[in-house]
Amino acid sequence: MRFAFIKTALGVAAVGGILAAATPALAQFKTVSEMPPKKELSLTPALGWNSWNTFGCDVSDSLIREMADAMVSSGMKDAGYEYVNIDDCWHGGRDEQGNIQVDPQKFPHGMKALADYVHSKGLKIGIYSDAGNKTCAGYPGSRGYEYQDALQYQAWGIDYLKYDWCNTENLNPIGAYTTMGEALAQLDRPILFSLCEWGDNQPWEWGKEIGHSWRTTGDIYNCWDCEHNHGSWSSLGVLPILDKQMKLRKYAGPGHWNDMDMMEIGNGMTEAQDRSHFTLWAVLNSPLIAGNDLRTMSKTTRDILTNREIIAVNQDKLGIQAMRMLATERLNVFAKPLENGEWAFVFLNRSHSTLDLNHDWEYYPLKDDEFGKRIDFDQEKFTWRDLWKGNKGDTLNPLKVKIPPHDVVVLRLTPKA
Template sequence: MIRKYFLILIVFQVFQGYSQKFEELALTPPMGWNSWNKFGCNVSESLIMEMADAMAESGMRNAGYEYLVIDDCWQVGRDSLGNIIADPERFPSGMKVLVDYVHSKDLKFGIYSCAGSMTCQSRPGSRGYQFQDARTYASWGVDYLKYDWCFDEGQKAEAAYKTMSDALKASGRPIVFSICEWGESEPWKWGKGIGHLWRTTADIRDCYQCTFDWGGLGVLDIIDKQADLYEFAGPGHWNDPDMLEVGNGGMTPDENKTHFSMWAMLAAPLMAGNDLRNLDKATAEILMNEEVIAIDQDSDGHQARKFMDMGEYEIWAKPLAGGEVAVCFLNRTDEVWKLNYDWKKQTMYFAADVSIHQNVYKVKDLWEHKIIGKTDENLVKEILPHGSLLVRLSKLNK
């Protein structure tokens, strides 16, 4: 009896250790690349290897993009023991070899599954195989799991995701857990401790503002749904407005900058979704803007609040570490916004340790990479249609 008690105690302590490792992951929003937005089901070993090469050689890895995530359609069935099988035609070397290749590029590997009996593309899901799949992923060296919500068959989302969360913790390998439940059961209210990030909306589409009868949202519609979720974000637990469409051709350069600026303001995971093998200069300048990425990756982990709503003009503010603040002026319209902003008259509160009335702050444009004024003078700027102005306020030395 005593021996049984000590065995139980040891198992409990080991599990607690794994849980501690789990909680220490994703202290800033995860950054990486995902195959779905550009390639859908057309994934293969050669594609992922080429993308790993591109991430390493293009500067993306050095900019902070570390997870290379293969989405749906890599799996085709299960063997006689129930082990998940990768498509042998598309992944002839096996998943472990692919993972090792990605790791050899100083990147981390992410994989996809689903809480239902099948994935969204009708491949084998993980329902009933959660612990077995988690052990398999761990044996391959997987670092990140995106877990979808198709064919859920009436399951309760919180319970379903907790089961896989427990399985990942028990696997013994630290694996970032991405809850892809589309926000239907408000995962921001229960996801902390179960996952590291949770989708807040339906899938993103490559457009600034658009609607689809069959589902999906444009960038502006997704932004609107984030406004009241700021209290649920922080180190290790992030609201996820979905992957980036920057570079996929559906938006103008100004719309792409707005997309990236607002994802940074929202402390969103930055998961690129374009073809990195053909990374043009304009796209690279957006995705690898170090100053904008720094807003997203700020160690305090605050999500921006909509500080001022003037209908088609909005001002969002995000407190940063060290008593600084990021401010984004968002022009939703088809016309130029002739901004003339009086910081002291219109700014009442940004953060507890930021006082526009007591201190003077320099204003740095994070796209032009230059100081464009101070808070003791009006900010005058033309913001293009569907564009934005992203600035960082830093206190001037006295």
């Protein structure tokens, strides 16, 4: 899709001896950035936590410190989670030089001290801004200050930037995101760049050259199968977000991922729905960014978020997103190729009643034309392990199992010796 490219003029500032000036106007800008992102930052999808789903604008220094502590004490850090991300509403104003400031009431010690604390826990810290002149909550955005803000993030010790798309009238998304992407790429400090454009302008077609992940839909809503209308936009439940991913797998891979939004696990859905939610985000290679209160989560929620075998599927270095190989009104079957000839299979019960599954492996050969993968189960034999229950079996026999409503069965298949 072609866009009407715009010109972006940015101010000039010098910070730390580095000229914080934008490149000249972005007329006739192409989708290929002259400063490509540091892909080594995201060879596998990001794992972390974000403040928005539970706390909205109620963010503070003490909250973020407590979440960093909880990420460690809960075992999430040991399971692979590393980013503690502050969403909207941390901002104060800009000083006389245009440098962005934190809200001194919410963050009395400043952002650098908070980043140092998070880093002392062996974790990384993320921050939020917006391509418009104001964020979604009405705080100062980065439009016209991209290079200056990038340098400020570096000075603070930031590791991750979520970049939203509110208040962007008359802005071209490729140009706006490229400007910030190039600003980050020129820093000495590596900062993961998360594009939050909501999928409105097909960021999967151009985001690879700009950042490390891109949102594919509007915001998630804490429900299984719903669409919540907010007037000019809608937020979506787990199944509607899932269904919008099916044609996007070819765009994702090591260093660039389809982002299905922060997770709602532990925020009110059933245990089965939470388990399915986590599984689906994992096998579709979405970043796994928790959105609950880590300090008070139940053992059930913690066990879901720290299932290392599911996380290992998400973090598999082959980096191929699962394909939906079977879709009926009640049952979806997903297959994801893994390293060393292994596979992950997911059987999802979308319905409101228990599903009696009788899956004859030989009846369903698998052919993945997009990535050149296939399985002929009459020729190739596999053992399998259930990644939620620990049961074991093989593909010599049909898989017979009852799947409760909205629940999943997840198997890791290993070639038989």
